[in-house]
Amino acid sequence: MKRHLISAADLSRDDAVLILDTAEELARLADRPIKKLPTLRGRTVVNLFFEDSTRTRISFEAAAKRLSADVINFSAKGSSVSKGESLKDTALTLEAMGADAVVIRHHASGAPHRLATSGWINGAVVNAGDGTHEHPTQALLDAFTMRRHLSGEGPGVGQDLAGRRITIVGDVLHSRVARSNVHLLATLGAEVTLVAPPTLVPFGVESWPCEISYDLDAVIGKTDAVMMLRVQRERMNAAFFPTEREYARRYGLDGDRMARMPEHAIVMHPGPMNRGMEITAEVADSDRCTAVEQVANGVSIRMAVLYLLLGGNESAVAADRTEESK
Amino acid sequence: MDAHTSDAARSVLEAPDIARVLTRIAHEIVERAKGADDVVLLGIPTRGVFLARRLAARLEEITDKPGRIPVGSLDITMYRDDLRLRPARALARTEIPDDGIDGRLVVLVDDVLFSGRTIRAALDALGDIGRPRAVQLAVLVDRGHRELPIRADYVGKNLPTSLRETVKVQLTEEDGRDSVLLGLRGTTPADGK
Numbered sequence: 001m002k003r004h005l006i007s008a009a010d011l012s013r014d015d016a017v018l019i020l021d022t023a024e025e026l027a028r029l030a031d032r033p034i035k036k037l038p039t040l041r042g043r044t045v046v047n048l049f050f051e052d053s054t055r056t057r058i059s060f061e062a063a064a065k066r067l068s069a070d071v072i073n074f075s076a077k078g079s080s081v082s083k084g085e086s087l088k089d090t091a092l093t094l095e096a097m098g099a100d101a102v103v104i105r106h107h108a109s110g111a112p113h114r115l116a117t118s119g120w121i122n123g124a125v126v127n128a129g130d131g132t133h134e135h136p137t138q139a140l141l142d143a144f145t146m147r148r149h150l151s152g153e154g155p156g157v158g159q160d161l162a163g164r165r166i167t168i169v170g171d172v173l174h175s176r177v178a179r180s181n182v183h184l185l186a187t188l189g190a191e192v193t194l195v196a197p198p199t200l201v202p203f204g205v206e207s208w209p210c211e212i213s214y215d216l217d218a219v220i221g222k223t224d225a226v227m228m229l230r231v232q233r234e235r236m237n238a239a240f241f242p243t244e245r246e247y248a249r250r251y252g253l254d255g256d257r258m259a260r261m262p263e264h265a266i267v268m269h270p271g272p273m274n275r276g277m278e279i280t281a282e283v284a285d286s287d288r289c290t291a292v293e294q295v296a297n298g299v300s301i302r303m304a305v306l307y308l309l310l311g312g313n314e315s316a317v318a319a320d321r322t323e324e325s326k
Numbered sequence: 327m328d329a330h331t332s333d334a335a336r337s338v339l340e341a342p343d344i345a346r347v348l349t350r351i352a353h354e355i356v357e358r359a360k361g362a363d364d365v366v367l368l369g370i371p372t373r374g375v376f377l378a379r380r381l382a383a384r385l386e387e388i389t390d391k392p393g394r395i396p397v398g399s400l401d402i403t404m405y406r407d408d409l410r411l412r413p414a415r416a417l418a419r420t421e422i423p424d425d426g427i428d429g430r431l432v433v434l435v436d437d438v439l440f441s442g443r444t445i446r447a448a449l450d451a452l453g454d455i456g457r458p459r460a461v462q463l464a465v466l467v468d469r470g471h472r473e474l475p476i477r478a479d480y481v482g483k484n485l486p487t488s489l490r491e492t493v494k495v496q497l498t499e500e501d502g503r504d505s506v507l508l509g510l511r512g513t514t515p516a517d518g519k
Binding site for chain 2: 021038314
C-alpha cells in the first residue's frame with residue numbers, strides 16, 4: 001500500500017497543489033521558537049546518496065528532523081558500495097534496519113523506480129535525483145517559489161500556475177531538474193518554453209508538454225520566470241558548444257538581458273551556480289534572483305512530501321504509475 | 327455533512343441561542359480574567375476559528391477596546407494522536423497574533439468538546455509556540471464522553487448525548503447558517519464530533 005514519489009509526472013494537479021499548500025503552512029514553522037513538530041516521531045528516514053550532493057541531502061535531513069523522524073545518512077563513498085555491493089543488497093540492509101522511507105539519489109536514471117517496484121523494501125521511496133531523469137522535489141520547490149512570487153497578493157494557497165510563462169534555459173539534455181519542472185509546471189497549467197543550443201536539447205523532446213526555442217532574446221521579454229540551468233560539465237563527454245564564452249554570450253543571463261525581462265519576473269537557479277557561465281555575478285546577486293530562497297523553500301517542500309507520504313496510514317499523494325505497471 | 331444525517335438531525339441551538347451563548351461566555355471571560363487585558367483567543371480550525379473571532383468582537387464591545395483583543399488560530403493536525411489511523415490530511419492555518427502568547431491568558435476556542443483528544447493536541451502545540459500565563463478552554467457544546475482528564479472553563483451548552491448520536495455545529499461563515507444539530511450516527515460515516 002505504500003506509495004512513492006518517483007516522478008513529477010505522477011502527480012496530479014490536486015496532488016501538487018496539496019503539497020504546495022502543505023509546504024506553505026509548514027514554512028511558517030521557521031518563524032517559531034521551536035522549529036519542530038512531533039509528527040514523524042519513531043519513523044526512520046534513510047538518505048541514500050550514491051552521488052554527491054550538499055543542498056538536497058541537507059535539505060532532506062533538515063526536513064526529516066523538523067518532523068522528529070530519525071535520520072540515517074548513507075553516502076556511497078566510505079560505504080560497502082565502494083567495495084562493490086549492489087543496489088539490491090544495500091536495499092535489503094536498509095530494510096532489515098527498518099527504514100520507513102528511503103530518499104535516494106543515484107547516478108543511474110531509474111534507480112529509484114527499481115527500488116520502489118522491486119519488493120526489496122517496504123518503505124516509501126522518494127526520488128532525490130536519478131541520473132538525467134527526474135528530480136521531483138526540486139520541481140516542487142521551484143513551483144512553490146514561483147507561486148509565492150507570481151500569485152499577486154498573498155502566497156497563493158490553493159492556486160496553481162495557470163497561464164504563467166516560464167522559460168527554462170541551458171543544459172536541458174543533462175538536466176533532471178528541467179524534465180521534472182516541465183512535467184510539473186504543465187500539470188499546474190503554466191506555459192513552459194525550453195531554450196538551449198540544439199546540441200543540448202534531449203532526443204524526444206517533441207513529446208514534452210512545452211515549446212522549444214534556440215533564441216533566448218526572443219522569449220525573455222515575455223516571461224514571468226526564467227530558470228537558469230547549470231552547465232553540467234561533469235556529465236559532458238563530448239563538445240556540445242564551441243567555447244564557454246560563446247555559450248555565456250548566447251545563453252547566459254547578464255544584467256542587460258535581465259533588464260529586458262518584465263518588471264515582476266524572477267530569476268531562478270537550482271544551484272550550484274557557475275558564475276560567469278550561465279549566470280553573471282551581477283544577476284546572481286541581484287534581488288530578483290531567488291536561488292537562496294529556493295534552498296529555504298526546499299526544506300518546507302520536503303517536509304510536506306515526507307509528511308504526506310509517511311504521516312498517515314497511507315500516502316495522501318502520488319497515485320503512481322510505477323505500482324500499476326508492475 | 328451529508329444529506330442523510332441532516333434529514334434525521336434535530337436542531338438544539340438556533341442562531342439567536344448561539345448569539346446569546348457567545349455573549350454570556352464573553353462576559354464570563356471578562357469576569358474571570360478581571361478585564362480582558364492579557365487575553366489571547368485561539369480558535370481550533372475550522373469552526374473554532376470563527377467562534378474565536380465572534381468572541382473577540384464581543385469582548386471588544388464589553389471592554390470597549392476595539393481591535394485590541396488578539397485572536398488567532400491553532401491547527402493541531404500535526405499533533406493528533408490518531409494521525410496513523412487515517413491518510414495524512416491537509417493542514418489548516420496556524421496564525422499566532424504578533425505579540426505572541428508568552429505570559430498571556432490563552433483561551434482556546436472550539437465548537438464541540440467530546441473525547442478531549444483535540445484539546446490535548448492543542449496543549450502540546452501551544453507548548454511549542456510559547457509559555458502562556460494560563461490556558462483556558464471555551465466550547466460551544468460539551469457533549470460528554472471524555473477520554474482524557476480535560477474539562478472546559480466556559481461551556482455554551484451541556485448536551486448529554488449517547489455515542490450513537492452525532493453533534494454538528496453549523497456556522498454562517500462556513501455553512502451558511504448558525505445552528506447545532508443533534509443526529510443519529512446512521513449508515514453514513516459521520517465525523518462524530
